[in-house]
Amino acid sequence: MFKKDISPGAKSKVKSSAQRAIRSKVIEQYPKLEPYIDDILPKKEQLDLVKLPDRVSLYTLGATPLFFQHMDDPLLPHLTLVHKYPDSFQLLRIDRGAIRFVLSGATLMVPGLTSAGGRLPDDDADEEGRYGDEDLEAGEVVVVEAEGKDHACMVGVLKVGTKEMREKKKGIACEAGHYLGDGLWGLG
Amino acid sequence: MAEASSSSEFPKKVIYCGVCSLPPEYCEFGGTVKKCEEWLEQHHPDMHAKLYSQEAIEQNMSSLSLEAQKRAEKDAQKKAAKAASAEAKAQEQRATSKILIKRIERNKRKYVTAVQGLEAFGLDIKKVAKDFGKKFATGSSVTKVPGGGEEITVQGDLSDDIFDFLLDNYKDVPEDNVELIEDKKKKAAG
Known part of the structure; x- marks a missing residue:
């Protein structure tokens, strides 16, 4: 989505009612963020809406980007936010070989997740239960970590459910996300 | 998931590389590895020791097949060259x-x-x-x-x-x- 460098468009203040709506939406979508919601979206602070190309809007608090949204799609967290609260999102993991492709903006393919280094929910190799134990449906927002790294490298929306992934082991897993070093990252 | 995170405070403090702006562990994919490494050594020596030790590098490499390693290396070189040339170009443009x-x-x-x-x-x-x-x-x-x-x-x-x-x-x-x-x-x- 943000493969090229982007120049931010008009910045405007978010109405406080809209701000409240965003807040409740965030809690609804990411229930695990709730304990920190006052740190992320303080009630009294003024949010800004930055318009980006291709009808993407980015919500920022001061200079820190928080969430972005394409039209009325679900709110996606900016990676800096993910890095701050990594455990509050649904995580997946890719193997090492896939990192360099993801970081150059390629579509995330299923084999990167199903191979030995990758992790899907309810994975046998996942002893801590870090990646959850319920299969995910297509359309869910996931944060993608990488094998051997502490921080997430991508945020995206699933194209196929994780169950299907495990059966087919090929094809597209996650398209048009926000990855480390892309245009959106450059803004932050 | 909660138990895994209980030990660490939120929000987490994340260090970002001053050269390529990624978290340092991803510098190796950025194309400016040399500079990133120098920067990290200066600013966060402990992290540098952890990330760039011989051991860590070997471990990274062992998880890939030989062929994939070669490809990755080639790719990295290409990227580095690209980044270097882009920078040189920008500088030249600036000067002229x-x-x-x-x-x-x-x-x-x-x-x-x-x-x-x-x-x-x-x-x-x-x-x-x-x-x-x-x-x-x-x-x-x-x-x-x-x-x-x-x-x-x-x-x-x-x-x-x-x-x-x-x-x-x-x-x-x-x-x-x-x-x-x-x-x-x-x-x-x-």
Whole structure:
């Protein structure tokens, strides 16, 4: 989505009612963020809406980007936010070989997740239960970590459910996300 | 998941590389590995020791097949070369490109000042135009140039003031690259 460098468009203040709506939406979508919601979206602070190309809007608090949204799609967290609260999102993991492709903006393919280094929910190799134990449906927002790294490298929306992934082991897993070093990252 | 995170405080403090802006562990994919490594060594020596130890590198490599390793290496080299050439290009452009401040006669004793070439120095001309307008309390707008590109047009003869203002406020702009031109001719109609 943000493969090229982007120049931010008009910045405007978010109405406080809209701000409240965003807040409740965030809690609804990411229930695990709730304990920190006052740190992320303080009630009294003024949010800004930055318009980006291709009808993407980015919500920022001061200079820190928080969430972005394409039209009325679900709110996606900016990676800096993910890095701050990594455990509050649904995580997946890719193997090492896939990192360099993801970081150059390629579509995330299923084999990167199903191979030995990758992790899907309810994975046998996942002893801590870090990646959850319920299969995910297509359309869910996931944060993608990488094998051997502490921080997430991508945020995206699933194209196929994780169950299907495990059966087919090929094809597209996650398209048009926000990855480390892309245009959106450059803004932050 | 909660138990895994209980030991760490939120929000987590994340260190970002000062060179490529990624978390340092991802520097190796960025194309400016050498510089990133130097930066990390200077600023966060403990992290540098952890990430760039022989052991860590070997471990990284062992998880890939030999063929994939080779491919990754080739790719990394290509990327590094690309990044280096892009930087060199940008620097060269910076060194050679000029900012032109032109005084254009509008109406015998009335002038406008046109400023060209700011974008080569990584400035957003729209913003600069706004700043000019604020500073000099005059109309200041971004206009298209017939030959392509854009320039800032400021009302009034402000060429010297703009010259000083540019040098004071935008540190990226070297003095030698700013040039004043006095254009006596009337601007062609249209």
